[in-house]
Amino acid sequence: MDESSRPLAGEDIGTTQWKDARHWVSIYADLIEFRRGILDRVRRDLTKLEPVARRAAEADLKIIESPMEGYQKRLELWSRRVWDLHGF
Secondary structure, eight states: OOGGGOOOTTOOTTOOOHHHHHHHHHHHHHHHHHHHHHHHHHHHHHTTSOHHHHHHHHHHHHHHHHHHHHHHHHHHHHHHHHHHHHTO
């Protein structure tokens, strides 16, 4: 597992409880939405910066974006667990 998709504190992928799995789906969905909101705002604000500052601030986008792929992987993992545990 790469650094970007490491579990958060308290995650237990071996849980047999559907509610636990659903909880983690919610957590990762919230994290993704939160990051998207930050990225949207940063992208809007970038247009207001002078070119030199804009180029420097664009590097910050990478820092904000980097965990997104890991969060997405964890969301997909927990979504599969919900599916498995709920008996679909």
